[in-house]
Amino acid sequence: MADLKTIKVFDTTLRDGEQSPGASMNIEEKLRVAKQLQKLNVDVIEAGFPIASEGDFEAVSKVAQAIKGPQIAGLCRANNKDIDRGWEALQYAGEKGRIHTFIATSDIHMKYKLKMSPSQVLDAAVKAVKRAKSYTPNVEFSCEDAVRTQLKFLAEVVGAVIDAGATTVNIPDTVGYTIPFEYFNIIKYLKENVPNIDQAVISVHCHNDLGLAVANSIAAVQAGAGQVECTINGIGERAGNCSLEEFVMTLKTRPDILPFKTNVATEHLTPASKLLSTVTGIVVQPNKAIVGANAFAHEAGIHQHGVLMEKSTYEIMTPESVGLKTNVLVLGKHSGRHAFKKRLEELGYELDDEKLNKAFERFKALADLKKEVFDEDLDAIVADEIMASTEKEMFKLSHITVTCGSFAVATATVQMEIEGKQVRTAELGDGPVDATLKAIRKLTKTKAELQQYNVGSITGGTDAQGEVTVRLAEDDATAIGRGSSTDIIEASAKAYINALNRLYMKRERLVHSL
Ligand code: KIV
């Protein structure tokens, strides 16, 4: 096979991905995701937008200190204050720190959002790159809304920022508007009309509003782009960003027609996808390419027969190549702590001793209830006991008793620990979940709106754990909560309380940053 050109993978799960509704992550969670991105061997991790908040600043500086291997980028608007603050957080990454600065270049953004003329925008872009260059040689510049920018002006900006020292120039489809043919031609135009274009890597950054983010990114690579910006599970602003796993696996599966490769260690894709869902509570649709639950499931008899005879009849890539090990019977009730720890590590979880002990206790309790414990159960234990735990737990569930039935009015008696005190109440409801959540609302004196309630079973069988995800909204803040248990009423209570704790923490942070 002819030589394959290596395309850089710039992961922005922790920045653009975090802009997904309800996807905000705390610092510990961001570090966990960053460590998984390190295992994936992405080229660049965009860790946040340092000036946006204290939390973002701290997350970028912690990621810059902890991660070895990938470069670490931080987003900054094209002004001195953002760039200075950005470098303050990124400095710990040393020569691997990348300042990513941007300003919009389309007529519509310049006129209505920035209220700046094209020459003012050009000037700000050049000044921002020069300022960034005073800190690090590694500078990326993005022409926000590039796809709707007049081509001549786009070429002028790109040439000017390269002259000013940008080593990567990004041409984003900020609003997910383009189609592959058009995007190919934009990149080709820049290659042919910007005299110094070879002095920088062309990057692309596609949003998925028309479901074309991956296709557009591939078209751009065919036209000469050398870096693709993407996120795990395709999360991101609105309809999301180019999905990392889909982009990477497309190149890996079709080198015959796409002479490109990435440095990504694809066997870590499934653990990365699961980890992100666990951390954000955003579940992946079952038919999602590469990492959806059905991506490798063959339902029709004719397909099953074909795959049993010869896998390549219906499989264009192997489940192993993306790190999928389904329904692996991992451990039983006699398994020891060592085996448990090892399995968690294989799944991508590295827990400190205290958390490991907590998770192990929970595993033992589950193994008593369930005959078989699968990898998916371990994901849920870690999510529930470890990830769902917040830095501060204002509210804790102590226990719960529910009565219900075809002819009975559902009643829930809930006992909780609130600020160190045990409190208890009972409520009636339209079913046991309603009664339980009403009792929790009464005890916690909260009024958050329940925007989403999902219940699913983690594995098959009547003894399976139920997993509940809820989304709560109060004022301007939203929070996702998760809980799992073999009892779905208890799982619902845990998820609801988890979301309340997250909402409470968000509000506290907001008050401190005012
Ligand atoms: O979508 C976009 O244009 C962005 C830029 C800031 C790169 O996220």
Ligand code: ZN
């Ligand atoms: Zn974006």
